[in-house]
Amino acid sequence: MSGDTSAAAASSAADHDGVVGPGTPLLEVRDLAVEFRTPEGNVRAVDGLSYRVAAGRTLAVVGESGSGKSVSSLAVMGLLPDTARVTHGEVLLAGEDLLSLSRREHRRRCGERIAMVFQDALAALNPVHTVGYQLTEALRRRRGMSRRDAGRRAVELLDLVGVPNARGRVKDYPHQFSGGMRQRVMIATALALDPDVLIADEPTTALDVTVQAQVLRLLAEIQAERRMGLVLITHDLGVVAGMADDVTVMYAGRVVERAPVRDTFGAPAHPYTRALLHSIPSSGAGGDGEGRRLPVIPGRPPSPAALPTGCAFHPRCDTARDVCRTDPPPLEAVAVDRASACHFAAEVLASHDVPPPVEHEEAAHD
Ligand SMILES: Nc1ncnc2c1ncn2[C@@H]1O[C@H](COP(=O)(O)OP(=O)(O)OP(=O)(O)O)[C@@H](O)[C@H]1O
Ligand code: SF4
Ligand SMILES: [Mg+2]
Structure with missing residues (x-):
């Protein structure tokens, strides 16, 4: 863990909203919300996402299927389908809000400065x-x-x-x-x-383990050489441990934790992150690569069309209490550069519940 973990230290930090990432951000997403129009009404797929990426830094975005990782990236790129719209927020590229531009201008600006690698190249x-x-x-x-x-x-x-x-x-x-x-x-x-910024949305999911490692190494090398900002969306916590500086954990469209990777992986400040880290398969498991993907925790993530009341994670949380079923927890700073959306984040952090170490899946071994 780096630095003082007290809330007092957190509130005195310059970056009091807990948006991590040192250096001047190349890309900054602020309080982004995206809704889909569906026959059942409007459904909010992304709700209040914020992050920053600076030159030469890698931000990992993790979360179970349906948590809003791809939809938020498409919103950043101006590539949302017609049934979706951004209802709130800003996407600042070198300080300019892309969402204030026409769709055409937005895409043109992205074409100049931001690129995206999609999961399915074909x-x-x-x-x-x-x-x-x-x-x-x-x-x-x-x-x-x-x-x-x-x-x-x-x-x-x-x-x-x-x-x-x-x-x-x-x-x-x-x-x-x-x-x-x-x-x-x-x-x-x-x-x-x-590009100044590359958004890679599960760039290696479809590949076998050896090729995954080669492609990741390539990405890491090119990023270091060009000092790109990299937003790496992945299910693979080993890749996060091996490649990312900072991590944003999403659940049901919202950020539940964000922090420097070494801090979160050493001592998570949210029960969801803790559950993910505790259910990582032990070293050597998953020789086919599946074992290193985002581990399964009991229960299923909710549909954004039917979110539970209070904290959306409460039906699956082993430490839920009454307040969790009624009051949504805000995302708040819990330490320097760290934020968590849990009523009991300080307790979770102070419990020093150290998860098993994540085997680094460095792009270096192939
Ligand atoms: N075309 C669509 N129409 C309606 N809802 C959609 C549409 N596309 C996505 N959604 C909703 O947005 C939510 C977020 O989807 P998104 O694709 O961003 O998930 P994800 O985190 O990228 O998941 P995965 O890990 O499976 O790629 C989903 O739960 C889904 O309900
Ligand atoms: S707010 Fe309550 S239900 Fe949600 S993660 Fe924290 S303890 Fe669990
Ligand atoms: Mg996706």
Whole structure:
């Protein structure tokens, strides 16, 4: 644990709202809320999400399926479907609120500075164009490069992400690449315009363990070299331990804990984080990679259309009390750079309930 964990120390910290991440933020999300229009009425999928990412830092966003990780990223990128809308919040890119712009301008700004790697490269790449065309098209349109220069840069990018025989493969179509190579192509496409921030939404979920490690190592190397801010959405707590500086834990659309990774993993300040860390499979389990994914804790996360009253986690929380069933806990600072949304966060933190260590899944071992 770093620093003083007392609430007094927390309130005197400059960053009293608990939004972690030192350095001037490249990207800052403030109090973001997203709703979907459904036949049953409006459903809030993201509620009050805030985070910051500075140059060269990695923020991991974790949470069970349906917690709002992808929807919030699509909102940041201006890519929400027509049935969704941002009802609150700001997305500040170098201080400019992208949500105040037209959708077209929003996407244009993102195209210049933020890139996203999606979970499913095959779905994200256009099947009817060669990967070379997909790389050069962005360079020609956005950077005004000549066909020849863009072609040369496309080969360099494929080379950078470790596609063998890049010069030859630039003429291939996405389906001609293996899963791991497609993911590399996707990363090359994301890096083409030299973004300041990369949002990687489960970039390796579809890959086998060895290839996962290679792709993660690649991401880590490129990030360090270019000093990009990286938002890494993952189910894999080993990857969080190995790659991230800070972590935001989401539950049912809300942030329940955020902190520097080493602090949270050493002593969580929210029962949900604690449950996740305690249910991590022991070392060596899950040889197929599944064992390192977000562990299963008893019960299911709620649908955003039917949230429990009070604390949304209360039906699954082993320390819930009466107040938890009626009063939603606000996200509050519990220590320097740390915040938790639990009525009893100080108790959880003070219990020194040390979870078993998370085996670091460093991008280095493949
Ligand atoms: N098109 C949609 N229409 C209505 N609700 C949606 C739609 N897409 C997402 N949602 C709702 O938004 C919530 C958040 O979805 P999101 O895709 O962000 O989850 P996630 O955290 O990325 O999950 P996963 O780990 O499975 O990728 C979901 O619970 C779902 O109910
Ligand atoms: S507020 Fe109550 S139910 Fe929610 S996490 Fe804390 S102790 Fe558990
Ligand atoms: Mg998702």
